Amino acid sequence: MSFKEEITQHFKKGQELYLRHISVDCVIFGFHQNKLNVLLLQSKYAGDWALPGGFILKQEHMDDAANRILKNRTGLHNIYLQQFHVFSEPSRSTKLMNQQFLKNAGVVMEESWMFERFITVGYTALVDFSKAQLIPDSFSVACEWHNVNSLPGMILDHREILNTALLQLQTNLNYHPVGYNLLPEKFTMPELQKLYETILNRPLDRRNFQRKITGTKILKKLDETKKGVAHKAPNYYKFDLKNYKKALKGGMGFQLS
Amino acid sequence: MSFKEEITQHFKKGQELYLRHISVDCVIFGFHQNKLNVLLLQSKYAGDWALPGGFILKQEHMDDAANRILKNRTGLHNIYLQQFHVFSEPSRSTKLMNQQFLKNAGVVMEESWMFERFITVGYTALVDFSKAQLIPDSFSVACEWHNVNSLPGMILDHREILNTALLQLQTNLNYHPVGYNLLPEKFTMPELQKLYETILNRPLDRRNFQRKITGTKILKKLDETKKGVAHKAPNYYKFDLKNYKKALKGGMGFQLS
DNA sequence: TTTTCATTGCGTTAATATGACACAATGATA
DNA sequence: TATCATTGTGTCATATTAACGCAATGAAAA
Numbered sequence: 001m002s003f004k005e006e007i008t009q010h011f012k013k014g015q016e017l018y019l020r021h022i023s024v025d026c027v028i029f030g031f032h033q034n035k036l037n038v039l040l041l042q043s044k045y046a047g048d049w050a051l052p053g054g055f056i057l058k059q060e061h062m063d064d065a066a067n068r069i070l071k072n073r074t075g076l077h078n079i080y081l082q083q084f085h086v087f088s089e090p091s092r093s094t095k096l097m098n099q100q101f102l103k104n105a106g107v108v109m110e111e112s113w114m115f116e117r118f119i120t121v122g123y124t125a126l127v128d129f130s131k132a133q134l135i136p137d138s139f140s141v142a143c144e145w146h147n148v149n150s151l152p153g154m155i156l157d158h159r160e161i162l163n164t165a166l167l168q169l170q171t172n173l174n175y176h177p178v179g180y181n182l183l184p185e186k187f188t189m190p191e192l193q194k195l196y197e198t199i200l201n202r203p204l205d206r207r208n209f210q211r212k213i214t215g216t217k218i219l220k221k222l223d224e225t226k227k228g229v230a231h232k233a234p235n236y237y238k239f240d241l242k243n244y245k246k247a248l249k250g251g252m253g254f255q256l257s
Numbered sequence: 258m259s260f261k262e263e264i265t266q267h268f269k270k271g272q273e274l275y276l277r278h279i280s281v282d283c284v285i286f287g288f289h290q291n292k293l294n295v296l297l298l299q300s301k302y303a304g305d306w307a308l309p310g311g312f313i314l315k316q317e318h319m320d321d322a323a324n325r326i327l328k329n330r331t332g333l334h335n336i337y338l339q340q341f342h343v344f345s346e347p348s349r350s351t352k353l354m355n356q357q358f359l360k361n362a363g364v365v366m367e368e369s370w371m372f373e374r375f376i377t378v379g380y381t382a383l384v385d386f387s388k389a390q391l392i393p394d395s396f397s398v399a400c401e402w403h404n405v406n407s408l409p410g411m412i413l414d415h416r417e418i419l420n421t422a423l424l425q426l427q428t429n430l431n432y433h434p435v436g437y438n439l440l441p442e443k444f445t446m447p448e449l450q451k452l453y454e455t456i457l458n459r460p461l462d463r464r465n466f467q468r469k470i471t472g473t474k475i476l477k478k479l480d481e482t483k484k485g486v487a488h489k490a491p492n493y494y495k496f497d498l499k500n501y502k503k504a505l506k507g508g509m510g511f512q513l514s
Numbered sequence: 515t516t517t518t519c520a521t522t523g524c525g526t527t528a529a530t531a532t533g534a535c536a537c538a539a540t541g542a543t544a
Numbered sequence: 545t546a547t548c549a550t551t552g553t554g555t556c557a558t559a560t561t562a563a564c565g566c567a568a569t570g571a572a573a574a
Contacts, residue, residue: 019277019278019374020276020277020278021276021278021279021375022278022279022376022382055378056345058374059347059374059389060344060347061345061346061347062345062376063345083342083343086319086340086343086378088313088318088319088320089318090316090317090318117276117278117315117316119276119313119319121343188551189552190549190550201547205533205534205535206551207534207535207551207552207553207554208532208534208551209551210531210551210552211532212531212532215531217554225540228542229541229542229550230541230542230543230548230549230550231540231541231542231543231549231550231551232539232540232541232542232549232550232551232552233540233541233549233550233551234543234550234552235552236549257532257533257534283519317569329555344552392550397550405529411534445522446522446523447522449519462521462562462563462564463521464523464525464564465521465561465562465563467522467524468524469561482569485571486521486570487519487520487521487570487571487572488519488521488522488569488570488571488572489520489521489522489523489569489570489571490521490522490571491521491522491523492522492523511549
């Protein structure tokens with residue numbers, strides 16, 4: 001099936017499958033080798049990059065739609081994924097923009113549910129870079145991680161959505177724990193600190209960080225040190241899942257210095 | 258025009274006017290005489306109470322829709338009103354529930370955009386109880402303030418929406434100022450404290466409260482004391498609007514004891 | 515007029531949290 | 545065996561917080 005046929009099919013089926021006017025866009029942050037990346041798709045014909053997104057099935061919970069999108073792009077599931085903001089600027093997408101996209105694809109349509117105005121709900125997640133199996137959707141040629149400090153051109157208001165998510169991630173770092181399903185089962189304190197530093201984009205005091213994190217009780221210290229490393233071997237920790245999840249809801253309430 | 262005609266008209270026009278599947282519900286808190294109230298509408302035929310809500314015009318920003326609803330119910334505008342959560346449970350409203358509502362109203366319709374599934378965006382605001390001119394919408398017999406501690410039966414998931422808003426209001430109290438367009442131009446420290454205590458539903462230490470609020474610089478102390486009161490006359494304050502708005506965005510960052 | 519007294523403004527103190535830094539222990543590498 | 549970057553633990557001055565004391569105020573009571 002050609003792309004033209006595929007997309008035409010998709011557009012027709014979509015009208016029956018999805019709620020109109022509403023989309024979901026996911027800002028999926030990935031952490032790997034002390035870099036904070038975000039998952040982007042390159043549009044087959046627009047050239048610019050887009051957040052992984054999609055629509056809500058007529059009988060689907062919006063959270064499930066977001067999880068479905070995440071799963072389809074990365075193979076990951078059971079990830080802490082949460083809505084953070086609704087973007088509803090009437091001019092955020094226009095009929096002309098959407099038609100242009102199709103024209104580039106060689107498809108001519110006068111009317112479609114896709115040409116109508118969309119309000120989008122932003123979701124954000126933090127995943128383990130290395131565990132994700134990236135798969136582009138049918139509109140895209142590429143599905144890649146991009147460093148948040150060097151982002152390519154992006155479609156519509158996706159840059160704004162991304163910035164909002166990043167700001168929110170940084171703000172929430174003081175109140176909500178981070179790291180589960182992002183770090184390996186066992187990890188060291190310096191590894192956890194690097195994660196925080198990468199998100200905040202600034203250095204933290206090693207000793208104060210340890211004191212504060214330890215104070216939250218979200219960690220369990222293991223009777224094991226990392227092997228085969230130069231210099232003093234750091235201790236292994238794992239998350240105390242019970243307290244971790246409690247902190248996810250209730251907050252941890254400390255300020256990072 | 259009878260209600261039956263009116264509602265039939267409304268339903269037909271709505272299809273042209275509004276985005277489908279999306280609604281807005283406002284949790285409008287009102288403060289008056291040291292009580293925290295919330296604005297509710299009583300459905301003409303359902304009996305239960307509902308949050309003031311509505312739909313988004315085809316070319317309207319969602320924030321504008323929320324402000325329009327607030328304005329229509331209370332006459333108030335330029336109020337700090339913000340989205341706080343999207344409620345998208347597929348079963349939160351059903352065709353049967355909506356049809357039943359109409360049947361009660363004596364209107365029989367087989368199909369309507371109103372019967373379709375709705376995702377609703379919750380907005381929250383805090384207004385001056387006494388400045389609001391309450392006006393029910395055409396679906397409602399009453400538009401009244403209800404104390405948050407004694408709420409009546411509510412339709413759909415409106416109770417859950419309200420609870421979410423209240424929790425969020427309490428949580429945000431540590432980071433965002435409250436009181437502007439809620440207290441009179443000039444107010445006393447005990448009055449401001451009462452507002453905080455009412456929202457948090459617990460007493461605060463008078464002296465520590467004053468020290469912390471003063472520390473945020475959102476207040477300007479006036480050279481004037483309240484007249485005609487028993488006991489020592491408290492000083493008047495007003496908000497330093499510049500710092501207040503800065504704190505609205507950036508946060509104040511203190512914990513209330 | 516004088517006294518009473520609930521309330522306000524300002525201050526104190528102890529406990530706790532924070533930011534900045536010191537130092538010994540570790541263990542692969544030189 | 546010595547080196548040395550890194551880790552674990554601790555110290556200390558300062559800031560913040562929670563809890564409370566006390567004199568000043570001024571309408572109401574005596």
